[in-house]
Amino acid sequence: MILYILCFILFLVGLYGVITRRNVIKIVLGICIMEYSLNLLLILIGYVDEGVAPIVVRETMASKFVDPLPQAMVLTVIVIGLATTAMLLAIAIRVYKKHGTFDIREIKNLKG
């Protein structure tokens, strides 16, 4: 249970960062933290008490595997997360080069 609370706190911290920070980089980090908390949550949901890693060791199937599906999903999320975070950082740097600031309030030209 304490891990669920960890998830919650992590999500909260990330969200706080996204909402309050005006620095683009901080916003990116906040998004990252939120993503971590979701990954963690998925894994927790897929956990079975005293389960073992879902690897078939012998021909006969062990009965106490943890759920492999969330793990596969989270693996995908981590990799995609890497791509999006890198992309966000690149955008942040691009924006910085164009406007000379990371402050999203100053970057007015993005407005439609």
Place this chain on the structure above:
Amino acid sequence: MSTGLVVLLLIILAGVAPLTRRYLKGMAGWIYAVFPFGGFVYYLSLLPRINAGEVITERFSWIPVYGIDFSFYVDGFGVLFSLIVLGIGTFIMVYAGYYMKPYPMKGRFLGYLALFMASMLGIVVSGNLITMFVFWELTSISSFMLIGYYHEKPEARMAALHALLITGFGGLALIGGFVLLAIPYGTYELSVILTDPAAIQNSNLYVPALLLILVGAFTKSAQFPFHFWLPGAMAAPSPVSAYLHSATMVKAGVFLLARLNPVLGGTDLWMILLTTFGATTMVVGAWLSITQTDLKRILAYTTVSALGTLVLLIGTGTKYAINAAIIFLLVHALYKGTLFMMAGNIEKMTGTRDITKLGGLYKYMPFAAVVMGLALVSMAGIPPLLGFIGKELIYEAKMYAPTARVVLIAASFFTNVVLVFLSFRLFFDVFKGTEPSYEKKPAAPSLALIIGPFFLVLASLVLGVYPTAIATPLTSQAVLSISPFIEAITLKIWHGFNLVLGLSALTVLSGYLMYRHKKKVFIVADKLNIKYFTREFSRTFTTSIDSFLVFAKGQTKNLQHGYHRFYLMTVFVVASVLVWTMIWRADPIILEINFSEMPLNLVAVVVLIIAAALSAVTSHSRVIALVAMGVIGFGIAIIFIAFSGTDLAITMILVETLMIILAMALLLQLPAYKIYSDTGARMRDGLVAVLVGSFMMVMVLQAGTSQLGEPISEFFKEKSYTEAFGRNIVNVILVDFRALDTLGEITVIAIAALGIYSMIKFTKNKQV
């Protein structure tokens, strides 16, 4: 050939004209004029059938579910109006083809003109309210294009916008009115609606439907207080003024009123509204025309006045009034079209249309002077032109008006005196009198420019001289279509000596006297104008539009402020409040809280992660923030190991390492953090975060306890080794069962890599 086909052909012409104009050169106007002329001949050939009492209808299915069809309904009134639209349209095409020669984009202009012609014809022959509305809006749009044709001039753009806003506003009201009108009938078909006035008149919907339709008609027909857009629209080229703003489009409102007269008319409300607005417009238009000096604006205000007269006559609704309305409609279209075209000619030949700078043109263009003179005689209502018959009928209608006879007679006497005065003025001040120095020597207008005015005046003359033989067949059925219980009166030019003739004579005499003393008249009129009419409607309209724009801008600024944090906050707060309310009202959720023992080392990891997350978000140093991110990542990897997610842990560690290196490399080129956040808002933001975070948690816990379907995991567990021959189930899922997803994932990475590469690589050269 069918009635709808003519409309279709004109629409095709609208598309073809811009493309072919350059190959046809000067002949374009003549060739395009064949289309409306063909339509004119076709509708003329329908006349015997119509006069036999037939109504020609056609119907093509459009949206049958809603009872909306493309249907056409041609009765006596429809035919008369079609003949006006197509007949004048023919001459306008010829005229415009030549008139527009010096200007760019002539082809497009002729195309708009054809489009307008098609939509105007569509209005008068459509047999379904929705079809009519579509054409109605098309006239507004094509009129916008035509008024704004000199789009490089700001006043032309402004005038076009005004006309569009006013008529567009009217159009909105109109569709509402149409929908309400159709409710009691369950159909939009005119053929059904026109036969049963009781259904709407006895229903609650009558008053709102009537008011909305009147707004539509009054805006289109420039009735007071919407009259100002019409003089403004004189910014358009002369062919447009001659066609749209005298003969056709502005009459669309009048047409609509006449068309719906059998259904909506006959009530007190109808009569009061129409006579009040019509009479006011008639007098205001006439009054304002006195002091104008621009030829086209003089004509525009008299048009406003004439439209008021028509509305007034339809509102009066007696036998004489309806007859007078039909005749006056025809009369006005004929002489006003001529006069506008002549005004264009005079401007073209002399370079000005300011009446104070004109004079003595007779010797340069005697033929044109005669043509214009005849049109003015018709406008003044002097025999033997059709205008005389029209005016006699108007006086007679007033004599037999059910109420307020004296006021109405006085109003129309005043109006007619002004018309006579203007006729004198437009002829003598332009063609006679002292000759000012013209920039270039005026020449007589060429054939294409004079043929239209000539034939229209000729029509006025012939109809006036042979009223029974020619005018009656044109108009008698039209009277019946407007009001089925009224018979057409026989048109005569000589009624014998009676009160009406005396009134006519008095009108002409007064108009002449007014012209003789025009200087005094102008002084008095100017004084009165300054005293009572200083507030210009168009200016009021402009300021109200401007303030509306300011208001809208303020609203947009508040709602679309561009601050991403506040957008997010709005979304989050709304979502969490909604969900919290739902949770509040739903059955209590039982959360399975189960503090199973956790190894102490894991608790330490958890504390570490939280501390790291906090410092990542709050620290002022990039390096600390990134290191903290690394701590979070590795901490989570440890938790993954503890929960048997070995593959995840490996991936996480790799990705996290890569990420930190990447971020360091990128960010260290840039200057250090600055403190951007202010402290004041933090409490609020923290609150939002807690609200949203807690709602997420409740949602998630709830989701964890509910199971909606059979988990698919068992399938993977079973088949992983037996069918895919892989022992690591997670890996088998990724590369075998869901291999396509993984392919997609790889694509995402590749695209992101390309994006990042291009953003980092190509910025240096293109610094803005």
